[in-house]
Amino acid sequence: MAVVELRDISANYGNNRVLSSVSLVLAQGEFVAVLGPSGCGKTTLLRVVAGFVEHTGSVSIAGRPCEGVPPHKRKIGIVFQDYALFPHRTVAENIGFGLRLRKLPRAEIAVKVDGLLTLLQLRGLADRYPSELSGGQRQRVAIARALAVDPQVLLLDEPLSALDKKLREEMQVELRQLQQRVGITTMFVTHDQEEALALADKIVVMDRGRIRQEGPPAGVYVRPRNRFVANFIGKSNIFEGRAAGRDGEDLICTIADRYGMKIRSEGDPQLPGAKIDFLVRPERIRLRPVSGTPAGEGEIPGTVRHVVYLGAHQNVHIALETGQVIEAEASHEHTWQPGDAVAIGWRPEDALLLIED
Amino acid sequence: MWNRRHTGLKIAGWTMAAILALPLIVLLGVSVNPGVEQVFPPQGFSLRWYANLANRHGFIDATRLTLLLAVGSTIVSVTVGLLAGIAITRFDFLGKDLVLTAILSPLIVPQVVVGMAFLVTLSSLGIVTSVVSLAILHCVITLPFAARVIVSALAASSRSLEEAAQSLGASPVRAFLSVTVPMIRPGLVAAAIFAFVTSFENFTASQFLVWDRTTLPVELYNFVQTESDPTAAALSSLILLPVIVLVILFNSFIGQHMFSRK
Amino acid sequence: MRSLARYLIFLGPAALVIGFFAFTMSVMVRTSFAPNLGPAIVGDGFTLDNYGQFLGSSFYLGYLFRSMWIAFYCTAITTVLGFMIAYFMFRSGPRTRLIVGVLLIVQFFTAYVIRTYAVMLVIGRTGILNSTLLDLGIIQQPLSLLFTEVGVAAGMVLVSLPFMVFPIFASLQSISPNVEMAAASLGASNTRIFWQIVVPLSMPGVAAGVVIVYLFELTSYIVPGILGGGYVDMIANLIYAKAMQSFDHPFAAAAAVVTLLVSATTIYLLQKSFRVLSPRT
Numbered sequence: 013m014a015v016v017e018l019r020d021i022s023a024n025y026g027n028n029r030v031l032s033s034v035s036l037v038l039a040q041g042e043f044v045a046v047l048g049p050s051g052c053g054k055t056t057l058l059r060v061v062a063g064f065v066e067h068t069g070s071v072s073i074a075g076r077p078c079e080g081v082p083p084h085k086r087k088i089g090i091v092f093q094d095y096a097l098f099p100h101r102t103v104a105e106n107i108g109f110g111l112r113l114r115k116l117p118r119a120e121i122a123v124k125v126d127g128l129l130t131l132l133q134l135r136g137l138a139d140r141y142p143s144e145l146s147g148g149q150r151q152r153v154a155i156a157r158a159l160a161v162d163p164q165v166l167l168l169d170e171p172l173s174a175l176d177k178k179l180r181e182e183m184q185v186e187l188r189q190l191q192q193r194v195g196i197t198t199m200f201v202t203h204d205q206e207e208a209l210a211l212a213d214k215i216v217v218m219d220r221g222r223i224r225q226e227g228p229p230a231g232v233y234v235r236p237r238n239r240f241v242a243n244f245i246g247k248s249n250i251f252e253g254r255a256a257g258r259d260g261e262d263l264i265c266t267i268a269d270r271y272g273m274k275i276r277s278e279g280d281p282q283l284p285g286a287k288i289d290f291l292v293r294p295e296r297i298r299l300r301p302v303s304g305t306p307a308g309e310g311e312i313p314g315t316v317r318h319v320v321y322l323g324a325h326q327n328v329h330i331a332l333e334t335g336q337v338i339e340a341e342a343s344h345e346h347t348w349q350p351g352d353a354v355a356i357g358w359r360p361e362d363a364l365l366l367i368e369d
Numbered sequence: 370m371w372n373r374r375h376t377g378l379k380i381a382g383w384t385m386a387a388i389l390a391l392p393l394i395v396l397l398g399v400s401v402n403p404g405v406e407q408v409f410p411p412q413g414f415s416l417r418w419y420a421n422l423a424n425r426h427g428f429i430d431a432t433r434l435t436l437l438l439a440v441g442s443t444i445v446s447v448t449v450g451l452l453a454g455i456a457i458t459r460f461d462f463l464g465k466d467l468v469l470t471a472i473l474s475p476l477i478v479p480q481v482v483v484g485m486a487f488l489v490t491l492s493s494l495g496i497v498t499s500v501v502s503l504a505i506l507h508c509v510i511t512l513p514f515a516a517r518v519i520v521s522a523l524a525a526s527s528r529s530l531e532e533a534a535q536s537l538g539a540s541p542v543r544a545f546l547s548v549t550v551p552m553i554r555p556g557l558v559a560a561a562i563f564a565f566v567t568s569f570e571n572f573t574a575s576q577f578l579v580w581d582r583t584t585l586p587v588e589l590y591n592f593v594q595t596e597s598d599p600t601a602a603a604l605s606s607l608i609l610l611p612v613i614v615l616v617i618l619f620n621s622f623i624g625q626h627m628f629s630r631k
Numbered sequence: 632m633r634s635l636a637r638y639l640i641f642l643g644p645a646a647l648v649i650g651f652f653a654f655t656m657s658v659m660v661r662t663s664f665a666p667n668l669g670p671a672i673v674g675d676g677f678t679l680d681n682y683g684q685f686l687g688s689s690f691y692l693g694y695l696f697r698s699m700w701i702a703f704y705c706t707a708i709t710t711v712l713g714f715m716i717a718y719f720m721f722r723s724g725p726r727t728r729l730i731v732g733v734l735l736i737v738q739f740f741t742a743y744v745i746r747t748y749a750v751m752l753v754i755g756r757t758g759i760l761n762s763t764l765l766d767l768g769i770i771q772q773p774l775s776l777l778f779t780e781v782g783v784a785a786g787m788v789l790v791s792l793p794f795m796v797f798p799i800f801a802s803l804q805s806i807s808p809n810v811e812m813a814a815a816s817l818g819a820s821n822t823r824i825f826w827q828i829v830v831p832l833s834m835p836g837v838a839a840g841v842v843i844v845y846l847f848e849l850t851s852y853i854v855p856g857i858l859g860g861g862y863v864d865m866i867a868n869l870i871y872a873k874a875m876q877s878f879d880h881p882f883a884a885a886a887a888v889v890t891l892l893v894s895a896t897t898i899y900l901l902q903k904s905f906r907v908l909s910p911r912t
Contacts, residue, residue, distance in 0.1 A: 062812070082820075084817075089816060093809075094809055100831050110817035113819055158816070158817075161818060382723070385715060385719070386734055389734055392752065395749060395759055396748070407752055407758075408762070410759075452645065462638070468642065474652070475652055478891060479846065479867070479894055481890070482888075485884060487655050488874060488875075489673070489874075490659070492671060492880060508648055509648055509652045566740050570741070570744070570745075572853055590744050605745040605749070608741070612740050613737050620729060
């Protein structure tokens with residue numbers, strides 16, 4: 013059942029078109045991450061749902077259209093990047109703010125606030141003021157405050173960007189567990205693709221006001237539909253070549269008119285000679301030190317340019333003979349040095365054809 | 370971004386703005402009135418009252434004295450304020466807050482009390498009032514204004530830049546002069562402007578110390594009390610117009626920053 | 632540079648200036664306790680007569696009380712109007728802010744004497760206020776606003792407004808826009824947001840403005856002088872008259888000391904009560 017439905021949303025800011033005909037559906041209990049670089053319109057989209065931005069197109073929350081419904085009448089909860097806590101109110105007063113507005117009896121408010129303090133691990137901080145809290149604590153108060161009014165959808169605008177790395181990762185886990193426990197439909201805006209991959213049921217990738225791809229994290233990561241998504245999510249090596257026939261399940265592609273490589277692709281009729289873009293993730297590149305046996309079929313020779321030691325593995329930057337520089341992730345089985353001769357290759361099923369749209 | 374209806378507020382706001390602007394507009398209008406009455410709108414256009422100013426030696430002398438005092442006390446208060454500010458923000462000693470409070474203390478003393486204090490002091494010391502006593506008064510009055518601006522500018526400029534310069538071989542004095550001074554230049558200019566304006570327009574305290582020479586505000590005040598032709602309006606406009614022009618110019622370049630959203 | 636020489640060079644000049652200032656203040660206090668031996672002749676003795684004269688006379692005290700009262704209600708009016716202007720600027724776009732801002736800054740840099748004189752031109756018998764009201768038929772006779780408390784009050788408010796607007800505007804600007812949006816998302820209507828979020832968070836600015844304006848209005852000389860014409864004299868006018876016209880320095884000094892004490896106490900009380908009103912901001 014759809015909790016939030018956005019249809020054909022377009023919005024302008026001055027002379028700029030910030031959103032172009034965006035449509036999106038959030039299902040009950042779904043955690044949707046809206047991901048993209050700054051300026052892509054993701055925050056604007058969130059504000060459209062909240063009702064703070066003028067737009068064309070329709071928004072409906074829990075089946076009810078939001079036409080003409082001001083923000084304070086929509087059943088939403090927002091958590092901002094800078095938390096936006098009321099500095100002149102205590103933690104308990106912040107959390108209870110929405111409840112007091114609804115004129116609930118004092119006793120009831122106290123019980124609810126208490127429950128949220130426990131849920132968000134804020135016990136003992138009820139009478140503190142925001143200026144006396146740490147960043148992580150403020151974040152939790154902001155979440156508690158938003159949840160207190162039982163919103164139908166929770167909107168999070170880059171809530172973890174201000175936290176340092178370790179705290180951020182802890183909060184990611186906490187946030188996800190909390191969301192699943194409470195079961196609330198959530199829209200989470202971020203520019204951090206790792207965060208999106210880690211948290212979301214569904215990722216929506218945006219660029220310049222449009223949705224470029226949406227789907228479960230694994231789907232978006234393994235099968236990016238276009239260059240933008242491929243580049244934005246995870247690291248990628250993008251190759252250009254020309255179609256040169258098929259071999260069973262695989263498409264044969266020549267790179268730099270010299271090297272014939274295979275790409276698994278079912279039923280994509282590519283005319284011989286057609287230009288092809290495809291992607292191979294660094295961790296799928298296979299490396300072979302060249303000492304004796306030169307590069308053979310299905311391999312491209314190159315020279316190691318630079319090695320980055322990353323604890324668990326190493327990133328090897330290779331200058332291919334074709335002129336392209338690629339990145340490969342390798343285990344520590346073999347220690348690579350700049351200047352080493354190497355032959356790279358991949359399994360056909362690890363190469364992905366890119367469609368430009 | 371946030372769609373709100375503010376019509377009531379807009380009407381109230383612009384009305385208040387108009388009320389604020391009205392007296393100054395009237396002033397300018399009256400100054401060009403050909404007739405002797407101080408009426409608005411002016412019944413014509415005449416610069417006779419401006420010309421009249423040239424005949425009034427009192428005004429000319431008062432202007433000279435006021436400018437002298439303003440320039441002098443600005444130089445003094447900015448210099449003294451800068452020296453003290455350096456001590457407060459760069460040296461280590463006990464009682465910094467106290468020193469700053471002491472320097473700013475004239476701010477909370479009412480003008481009339483300051484004037485009174487200077488009067489009785491000079492009287493009890495048997496000193497006749499003169500330019501010197503007025504000058505000291507103006508220095509006392511302008512110092513806190515200048516010091517406040519300068520201290521906050523110095524406090525905002527990071528010490529580490531000076532230290533970096535020193536590590537590259539500059540002596541502390543050189544480091545200060547070539548690194549910090551350029552950074553606080555806007556603060557120094559602001560301090561000078563505040564000091565100048567404060568001295569130039571000072572009336573209540575100064576009037577205790579005038580003798581047969583007076584300052585411009587005092588001269589203007591006396592004229593307004595005794596006579597009623599537009600000469601005072603002409604003089605006031607002469608002072609007002611440069612202010613308006615300067616403020617508009619200044620704001621055209623900097624204004625957006627001062628009032629724009631974060 | 633040796634320590635002592637350093638402090639001498641940097642703090643010495645300021646010490647001189649402030650030292651002289653302190654000296655004048657102490658002479659004034661001393662004079663307030665001295666007997667008056669004739670015009671501008673101050674005796675060497677010690678007496679409480681001057682204070683007795685000032686504090687014991689309802690006539691003289693009246694000046695002080697009248698000043699405190701006028702300053703009180705004028706500050707109240709200035710606060711309301713000043714808040715309105717500051718809020719108007721806060722909710723407006725850059726161009727409006729610039730125009731109103733320029734208007735205020737021009738006032739700020741123009742001498743009090745000139746501004747008060749300009750107000751006089753507006754509210755005088757031949758001023759534009761009267762001529763407009765007469766033309767519109769709202770009144771039959773020109774209003775006598777000059778030489779009355781109403782005129783003085785009007786002048787006070789107009790002259791003080793810029794000092795109230797700036798600190799309040801600064802406070803309003805420091806409110807993060809997200810805080811208002813958060814309140815709205817929790818169900819607060821615009822009115823609620825104004826009273827529960829905007830107003831409380833603007834209190835530091837209001838406090839600063841009230842302190843500056845009250846002090847200014849309490850001890851104002853120019854406004855009652857020009858607009859009151861002697862009929863609405865306030866405490867500063869009294870002090871001046873006693874010092875420069877009656878040449879009774881001791882009495883004037885005593886009145887000045889009392890005024891200073893009242894000012895200091897008022898600042899202290901005002902700041903204290905505002906701190907209670909705005910915890911933690």
